[in-house]
Amino acid sequence: MTKVEKERLAKIGKTFNAKKYIKNEIEEIRRQVGDKKVLLAMSGGVDSSVCAVLLQKAIGKQLTCVFVDHGCMRLNEAKEIKKVFKGKFGINLIQIDAEKRFLDKAKGVTDPEQKRKIIGGEFVRVFEEEAKKLGKIEFLGQGTIYPDIIESGVGGHKAVKAHHNVGGLPEDLGFEGLVEPVKYLYKDEVRKVGKALGIPEELVMRQPFPGPGLAVRCLGELTKEKLDILRQADFVFRSEMAKAKLDKKAQQFFAVMTNVKSVGVTKGARTFGYVIAIRAVSTSQFVHAGVVELPFKFVVSVAQKIATKVKGANRVVWDITPKPPATIEWE
Ligand code: XMP
DSSP states (O other): OOHHHHHHHHHOOOOOOOOHHHHHHHHHHHHEEEEEEEEEEESSSHHHHHHHHHHHHHHHGGGEEEEEEOOOOTHHHHHHIIIIIIIIIIEOOOOOOHHHHHHHHHTOOOOOHHHHHHHHHHHHHHHHHHHTTTTOEEEOOOOOOOHHHHHTTOOOSSSSSGGGSSOOOOOSOOOEEEEEEETOOOHHHHHHHHTTTOOHHHHHTTOOOOOOOOGGGGGSSSHHHHHHHHHHHHHHHHHHHHHHOOTTTOOOEEEEEEEEEEEEEHHHHEEEEEEEEEEEEEESSSSBBEOOOHHHHHHHHHHHHHHHHHHTTEEEEEEEOOTTTTTOOOO
């Protein structure tokens, strides 16, 4: 047994019990933090959401959460996060609308790696600026989970997890230490803790969403126009998947803005709009992925809805490529 495996066993025991875990972890956080303060970067993802609520229950107002909206979030995401975490749980949450800043920075950039770097780098700068404004905060909260520490080497431990995998926060932010309340949990256990804490099902069970967000699904230059079209199309597809109860069949399903324009016709008039791709995959570890066999009629009806309801989009294609050779994301 490796050192981390022993640590996990000591913390959780042989069988995992969410209620017991929450009780112990709240005590543990209180012991570690005392009367000091914690800053947590929230992404809206499951891991950081569960951390936020655990920390809130343990230390209340000593916790500040920062959510940076880089303009590549899905439809209504920022609003929903505010409603749940500020509204329902009373978390001291600062939301930063940095859409313009990110899009200005990424203007004219079309190379996928360059786009990722810009978003990651800018994220760190926005977070740093916000942290400075808040004065002295001793601890940085992180949603590191067990696979993250196993992946970093036997017994190893990454000092700072790549924050929701955008770029990664630098180590010199001046914190005295890290608080990682879900460090020894697998993803399904994090979800169980989330449920037991009362976090809504949609958030606890949500599909993985990449740190750079829609930036990796919006090909070519990132513009508000293209991102808005993509957000609408993605919302239609996800809602239809849920309505048809197909959402449990795929680990990830989303729309992609292809950056290609094609000719179409609406009410007898020619249109020239964007082609949207839809993709639904099933995978256990995200290393390989299979295409989910959505009912053909369903796919056609989604295409019809997107091409007629989403202004600026007039054609839909279905991505039926497994991974490998394609990756799950388009960029
Ligand atoms: P790919 O596209 O490499 O994706 O087959 C595998 C899994 O990783 C997610 N992904 C990312 N997650 N930052 C993230 O946080 C990223 O830059 C990123 N790129 C891909 C992807 O959504 C899938 O779950």
